[in-house]
Each structure stands twice: as C-alpha cells, then as structure tokens.
Amino acid sequence: MGTQLFARGLGSGDCGMLWNTERAELVRSVHDAYRQAGCNLITTNTFGGTAYALALHGTGTAERMAELNRAGAQVAREVANNSAWVLGDVGPFGDFLEPLGDMEADELHSMFRAQIAALADGGVDAILIETMSDPAEMEIALSAAKEATSLPVLATYAFQKSSDGTFRTMMGITVDETVERAVAAGADIVGANCGVELSFPDYLELARQIVRSAGKTPVILQPNAGSPQIVDGETRYNATPDEMAAVVKPLLDIGVRIVGGCCGTSPTLLAAMSRKITC
Numbered sequence: 001m002g003t004q005l006f007a008r009g010l011g012s013g014d015c016g017m018l019w020n021t022e023r024a025e026l027v028r029s030v031h032d033a034y035r036q037a038g039c040n041l042i043t044t045n046t047f048g049g050t051a052y053a054l055a056l057h058g059t060g061t062a063e064r065m066a067e068l069n070r071a072g073a074q075v076a077r078e079v080a081n082n083s084a085w086v087l088g089d090v091g092p093f094g095d096f097l098e099p100l101g102d103m104e105a106d107e108l109h110s111m112f113r114a115q116i117a118a119l120a121d122g123g124v125d126a127i128l129i130e131t132m133s134d135p136a137e138m139e140i141a142l143s144a145a146k147e148a149t150s151l152p153v154l155a156t157y158a159f160q161k162s163s164d165g166t167f168r169t170m171m172g173i174t175v176d177e178t179v180e181r182a183v184a185a186g187a188d189i190v191g192a193n194c195g196v197e198l199s200f201p202d203y204l205e206l207a208r209q210i211v212r213s214a215g216k217t218p219v220i221l222q223p224n225a226g227s228p229q230i231v232d233g234e235t236r237y238n239a240t241p242d243e244m245a246a247v248v249k250p251l252l253d254i255g256v257r258i259v260g261g262c263c264g265t266s267p268t269l270l271a272a273m274s275r276k277i278t279c
C-alpha cells in the first residue's frame, strides 16, 4: 500500500491515511489493481492508524482516527464486494512501551481497541496486526482486538537475520517466543511480513521455523520484493515477477497457508505469485 500510494503522488512524510477520505479514488485504484492481480485478501490503508501514530502528522489528524480507519475499511470493502476478504491493517504505534519508552500498556490498549473497533465498524473481515517487533505490543494489540471484535485476527512480525544466523525481531526476540506468545494471546493466524535484508532462501527458512513453532495455528507469510536498494535517496525493491513467483510453491510446500507480499510487491508481482496458486 505504501509503495503504491507513493507511486500515485503521496509525499514522503505525508499522512497516507488522509487519502481514505480526501483521495479515496486513488486508494480504491490500489485495491482494484490488487483484485485484478488475483489477490483474495486485500489490506486496508490503515497501517499507522492508532491515534498516537496519526498525531505524528500534526494537529487534527489524531482526532480523525475513527473516521479515517472506518473510511479505509469502507473503500476496501467496496472493492472487495463479496468476492474477496478485507484485512483491517494495524501496524505498530511507532514508539517503545515502558520502561524503554513512555507508553503505558493501558493507554496503548485503548488506542488499539479504538482503531480496531473503527475498522470493524467499516466492515473488515479480519484484523491484521503486522510488522511488529515487540511481543508485548503484539499481546496488547491482540487483547484489544479480541475485546473490540469477534473477527479472526492475524498476527505477523518483521524479522531480521542476526549475526549468529538466527531470525529475530528488531527487539532481539526469537521466532519461537514471538509465535508462542502471539498464539497464547489469541492469534488465529500467525506469521511474518516485511523483514530486514532477507533473501528468498532466508524467507523460506524463516517460514519453516514459524510453521514448526505455530503447531496447529495456520501461518501467513508476506515477503518483501527482495532486499531494498537505496538509489538516489529512494528505496527500491528490485525482485522480478519470476523471482517472486518462484517463492510461492516452496512456501506452500513448507506448510504456509496464506501467501502475500509486503514492501515493493506491486500488483505485477502479486499477479505472478497469484498465478502460481490458481494454476
């Protein structure tokens, strides 16, 4: 979603969620492109949708939290109609919990709960809590989701490969711990999205470990379009459709049940991946 909004003229540092009301036709065109690409699940434009994250965009934005989340859900719902599922996107609040930061668990819980209630109000089919690094934040978001709705909840973390070769979140937490804590907190589906500097073989190994940790809980994996390269100050993802498509069958063979894409996975790349599943 981020990559696609930037391609449609969103400036870096601008609040993309304002487009859910002010440029809804452009957000709709992103969802349309992914539906045309064969995606069965589309993700709302609400990643930075807590009041805390919205407040970073200046005065007045946080006050519109419920409206912007509800509008993001509605525009995706219109495109999905009844032929695709809409995932209500919830990203990290953007700072650290106490004691590393200032955010208290109770306050964060009520912020997540309010965002998720607005997404549910707008008609999403499930809640996707993604790109998490801190299992404590994930637990708070899961608890808020379970209080706010009875919808299924997907819980995914961003991993990187540490110097000893293990996969850990930015907070240094292992695959086993992140997955076990998310499942214990009520996640209906667990997995990984995004990631830092992971190769395609890395994503496959990560998937293997998540499937092993998850036990009976279904697993979702959403890799980036390769490792980013910085060109002229811009972040670019250079994976080809063939490279992305080649990941799909190995992921399914490992036991992943839902395959998607994160940063840089354009509709062209998702179409190549989608053809591997439907053909």
Ligand SMILES: [Zn+2]
Pocket (backbone or CB within 6 Å): 193, 194, 195, 224, 262, 263
């Ligand atoms: Zn990403």
